[in-house]
Amino acid sequence: MKKKVAYLYVIIIVGCFSCGPKIIQEPIVFDEERSNLTLSYMEEHYGIRQEEPTIIPKMIVVHWTEIPTFQKTVDAFYEANLPEHRNAIAGAGSLNVSSQFVVDQDGIIYNLMPETTMARHVIGLNHCAIGIENVGGSDLPLTDAQLRANVKLIKYLKKKYPIDYVIGHYEYQLFEKTDLWLEKNDSYRTVKTDPNKEFMEEIRKRTKKLDIKPLPKG
Template sequence: MFDRIRLVLVATTLVLGAIACTTPSPPISQQTLTSPSLQPSANQTPAPQTPSVRVQIIDRPIKFTEQRKKLTLEYIRLHYDPKATDISIDPRTIVIHWTDTPSLSATFNTFDPELLAGRPELIKGGAVNVSAQFVIDRDGKIYRLMPETRLARHVIGLNHTAIGIENVGAEKFPLTPQQLTANTNLVRYLVQKYPKIRFLIGHYEYQKFRGSSLWKELLPGYITYKSDPSPDFMKKLRAKLNDLNLCQEPKCQ
């Protein structure tokens, strides 16, 4: 199931000494953190910084052919900019999720198809499938599914600014201590890489941004109600990231 892994970014520092880094299989390789193959073709966002915080990321890309690019652009035009010409984002927000699926493979199989299926509540919002830039497995391993600055469909109203971090878990399967550590490390890495990131929210908190300057949604009544990844998990995550002074609502913008 790991035959699609094509790139592994490896680095550990004393800061991340606690991350669960066993020797992965297949063998991993040392790469810089800005692989050209992972950059969007039309990236209008500021150049990312090189983080001093490093984190082990395994690239396992979902299908993102010309069809998904076309569907993503259609989504952007429908939801917030009828004149949009590219699918890149300017990261200002990180949104934490749980997958509601039981395994990494089930999660990958959910996000990999380019067309949305089996989500009648979302279909009026466009045909591109849901996805996220990252997914973290129960053991804390971090997988990157798509370029960080390409739009993923994971949070209504905020997709144009938001990097999504999914975690394999559900209400019946609360997120693990390893996932808490991995989320902490990944958020630190992303905040250093994209200094404009000021917001960290759980998916269940996203409606707080309705009416703010960050919120973009043109479809009336297009809204969902979420509970992931639980207030308990966000409380623990924020406690570990207190020093970053990230905001959880638009008023501290």
């Protein structure tokens, strides 16, 4: 794991049986450089100019990492600048990818950054979206423990914020004709398959009592 210089590293478990899931704090770097990169990204891609890189969450986007371990996921998100090997999205800015939450294969939930701070995890919608990354991918199936953890986390976040939508990453382009879509670069798109349709179907079954809007028609 990368050395955390000048950062106090504390693991804190928050939550209780009655008020939400247990969440372990595992902060990535969010210093002045990352803040400025985030503000620049918001202005360039969404036309949003503000003093702090904060968001009002209206959406939760569920992902998988395509990275085999939690630690490697944290390492990938940790630094402020996008690594050189991320050629497919490098042209859209040097802000590194990240997510507010990561759920490990055993179902443990980690919080990497404040829920209302913008993370780069979904094209066109970062300005209003909380990201949940799940350790796994096409070669490492997501687990029942992760499914249960995602459902608990979604219910918890829905109580805190005006969440209208819960989507899989592969569904993000359905929002291009909605008011939530602010992406100014018409050529900036990537094809996604995560976290797979089966996982999202199960999430929707287990959260159907929540006041969540249906997806826009494609």
